[in-house]
Amino acid sequence: MTEKERELLLLIEREGRMPAEKLAKMLDLPMNDVKGMLRELEERKVIHGYSAIIDWTKASGAEMVTAMIDVKVTPQRGVGFDEVAERIYRFHEVKACYLMSGTYDLSVVIEGKTMSEIANFVSEKLSTLESVISTTTHFRLKQYKHDGIIFDEDDDEDHRMVVSP
Amino acid sequence: MTNVSSSHHVQLSNAVDSIAPSGIRRFFDLASSMDNIISLGVGEPDFTTPWSVREASIHSLERGLTAYTANAGLIELRREVSRYLDDRFQTEYDPESEVVITVGASEGLDIAVRTVVNPGDEVLIVEPCFVSYAPLVTLAGGVPVPVPTFMKDDFAVTAENIRSRITPRTRALMLSFPNNPTGAVMNGGALQAVADVVKEHDLVVLSDEIYAELAYDEEHVSTAALEGMWERTILISGFSKSFAMTGWRVGYVCAPEPYAAAMLKIHQYAMMCASTMAQYAALEAMQSGQEEMEEMVVSYRHRRNYFVRSLREAGLSCHKPGGAFYAFPSIESTGLSSEQFAERLLLEERVAVVPGHVFGAGGEGHVRCSYAASMSQLEEAAARIGRFTARVKKES
Numbered sequence: 001m002t003e004k005e006r007e008l009l010l011l012i013e014r015e016g017r018m019p020a021e022k023l024a025k026m027l028d029l030p031m032n033d034v035k036g037m038l039r040e041l042e043e044r045k046v047i048h049g050y051s052a053i054i055d056w057t058k059a060s061g062a063e064m065v066t067a068m069i070d071v072k073v074t075p076q077r078g079v080g081f082d083e084v085a086e087r088i089y090r091f092h093e094v095k096a097c098y099l100m101s102g103t104y105d106l107s108v109v110i111e112g113k114t115m116s117e118i119a120n121f122v123s124e125k126l127s128t129l130e131s132v133i134s135t136t137t138h139f140r141l142k143q144y145k146h147d148g149i150i151f152d153e154d155d156d157e158d159h160r161m162v163v164s165p
Numbered sequence: 166m167t168n169v170s171s172s173h174h175v176q177l178s179n180a181v182d183s184i185a186p187s188g189i190r191r192f193f194d195l196a197s198s199m200d201n202i203i204s205l206g207v208g209e210p211d212f213t214t215p216w217s218v219r220e221a222s223i224h225s226l227e228r229g230l231t232a233y234t235a236n237a238g239l240i241e242l243r244r245e246v247s248r249y250l251d252d253r254f255q256t257e258y259d260p261e262s263e264v265v266i267t268v269g270a271s272e273g274l275d276i277a278v279r280t281v282v283n284p285g286d287e288v289l290i291v292e293p294c295f296v297s298y299a300p301l302v303t304l305a306g307g308v309p310v311p312v313p314t315f316m317k318d319d320f321a322v323t324a325e326n327i328r329s330r331i332t333p334r335t336r337a338l339m340l341s342f343p344n345n346p347t348g349a350v351m352n353g354g355a356l357q358a359v360a361d362v363v364k365e366h367d368l369v370v371l372s373d374e375i376y377a378e379l380a381y382d383e384e385h386v387s388t389a390a391l392e393g394m395w396e397r398t399i400l401i402s403g404f405s406k407s408f409a410m411t412g413w414r415v416g417y418v419c420a421p422e423p424y425a426a427a428m429l430k431i432h433q434y435a436m437m438c439a440s441t442m443a444q445y446a447a448l449e450a451m452q453s454g455q456e457e458m459e460e461m462v463v464s465y466r467h468r469r470n471y472f473v474r475s476l477r478e479a480g481l482s483c484h485k486p487g488g489a490f491y492a493f494p495s496i497e498s499t500g501l502s503s504e505q506f507a508e509r510l511l512l513e514e515r516v517a518v519v520p521g522h523v524f525g526a527g528g529e530g531h532v533r534c535s536y537a538a539s540m541s542q543l544e545e546a547a548a549r550i551g552r553f554t555a556r557v558k559k560e561s
Binding site for chain 1: 187192193196202208209211295345463474475517519544
């Protein structure tokens with residue numbers, strides 16, 4: 001990974017919609033170089049996609065409920081946790097799934113329209129899996145900061161004097 | 166206010182009477198009276214001080230650390246400054262006797278000038294430069310002698326331009342790289358050539374290195390790190406630009422003990438000490454602020470790249486500034502003076518920039534644009550500057 005590639009990734013991680021022309025100017029590179037770098041990073045699956053950061057609580061009528069579930073599982077001989085994890089993360093309700101160190105094994109993030117939808121998923125789909133020993137469900141109450149973005153920040157006003165030496 | 170009848174006859178000192186208010190003032194008043202402007206006229210970061218630094222200062226208040234510190238500043242902070250300068254720029258200063266914490270680099274400049282200048286001494290000032298240098302020299306009874314720099318040299322100062330202005334009365338040289346307003350840097354070779362002239366004539370150098378961390382293409386070289394220069398250099402710097410701490414007013418001066426002790430005398434009578442809560446903030450910045458500072462530097466570099474290219478696309482010629490957060494394009498192709506350009510740009514396109522002449526010799530024909538603004542503001546400002554420039558060129 002070159003330094004320019006790293007900088008490019010950091011820029012689009014922050015603002016995925018930045019056009020190649022603007023990126024090229026910021027990185028002081030020809031536009032075709034930037035387009036080539038992006039294509040190559042996409043092919044190598046360093047870049048998996050481009051998504052928006054959405055505060056669903058503001059999207060009235062489309063609010064989401066999110067739960068983080070600590071899952072203890074029995075690892076399978078030969079494949080360890082991977083196979084159990086796969087059985088879980090393939091459900092489309094599962095937004096994220098991580099193998100964790102510590103007192104439980106998998107951290108599973110579920111999104112649903114209502115709490116009962118999530119409860120149903122946990123009791124019917126997740127808990128019934130043979131390898132799952134236990135689950136602890138935590139509902140998210142409020143989102144303060146996500147992926148480096150502070151929600152509801154009214155602090156972005158410029159407090160500087162308009163002209164200063 | 167002026168027609169209050171009074172028996173008092175206002176009596177100003179000749180020194181204060183002889184200096185003019187900053188040329189920036191008029192633009193400040195004009196821009197402040199307007200709404201919805203995009204300001205590229207701001208000489209400070211657009212970041213807020215990192216939270217860890219703010220939090221440390223809050224914590225110092227909670228602990229009741231509200232008394233004076235030692236005149237020279239908290240010893241822990243002086244030790245950190247000393248360690249930092251040695252690590253980053255290979256300049257060694259004894260924290261006990263060669264570092265003084267000041268109320269911003271601004272105070273550092275003042276006490277450095279007052280420490281070395283006798284009435285009638287000439288002080289070479291590399292211009293364009295920060296607005297305070299010449300007035301501070303005048304207030305100290307000295308004679309400011311401008312040494313202009315030019316776009317053809319990327320606004321670096323040449324040894325020859327310094328040499329040709331040296332007289333038997335020349336006492337000191339004031340240098341500031343990376344530079345406000347030009348963004349210029351001095352590479353090691355060019356700085357060495359200047360150092361050779363300085364040594365030959367046994368001058369003192371007041372080196373304002375407040376933008377040292379904001380160097381984008383090459384590592385900053387400190388004047389004090391060059392062979393034979395440490396003993397004749399007063400290094401002035403601070404936390405304002407690199408750690409986005411302008412409002413805290415905390416900086417430092419470093420110099421060999423005789424100079425540092427002399428500056429400390431002025432500082433202790435004039436200031437007592439720098440603000441205690443600001444010193445605790447600065448201490449935290451030194452201890453844990455490096456990573457966030459480096460992120461800010463990368464962000465400035467991206468915006469520098471973007472904005473300089475945008476200015477060129479807008480039809481203005483602009484050198485590539487190696488540091489600070491200013492572009493200093495030439496506006497000569499428009500046929501306007503820098504004052505006219507800045508004023509019309511503000512009134513007609515609502516973009517505030519600062520006319521170059523307020524920064525001294527070599528500044529006329531240029532305007533200072535600070536790119537410490539958001540990308541969307543830079544994008545819009547560049548479009549407006551392009552529109553304005555095209556319109557003015559068509560008029561003539």
